[in-house]
Amino acid sequence: MKAYREYLWFETKKRREYINITPKVEEVVKKSGVREGLALVNAMHITASIYINDDESGLIQDFDQFLEKVAPYDPKGYRHHQTGEDNGDAHLKRQLFGRETVVAITEGKLDFGPWEQIFYAEFDGRRRKRVLVKVIGE
DSSP states (O other), rough: EEEEEEEEEOOSSSSEEEEHHHHHHHHHHHHOOSSSEEEEEEOOSEEEEEEEEEEHHHHHHHHHHHHHHHHHHOOTTTTTGGGGOOOOOOOOOHHHHHHHHEEETTTTOOOOOHHHEEEEEEOOOOEEEEEEEEEEEE
């Protein structure tokens, strides 16, 4: 069995951004040489997420509005802010959208359903963060 690891780095301009990283993950899978296996994609920061969904701007706006209703940005409204941070909402958003995803690799390609794409969701941006892509298989 082969194993291959690569980090993707992001530094967003805005506090919240949603980035389609499917082409970057596809590149990593290709480099790995794995033809049959799994690709784990993991946001390695507690205020960012990886998720799979459709790449449609209206849907991304809907996600963002939903998250703001459930966990609105409020620089003074979370107990977490007693530590000196102002990103309590970002931690909650990450819990809702999750930490990682796993995608099957079949014949050397990500094996998606219709319209599925991999996204990096940043909830507390403007600093450098990384995403792990770990590919295992044969």
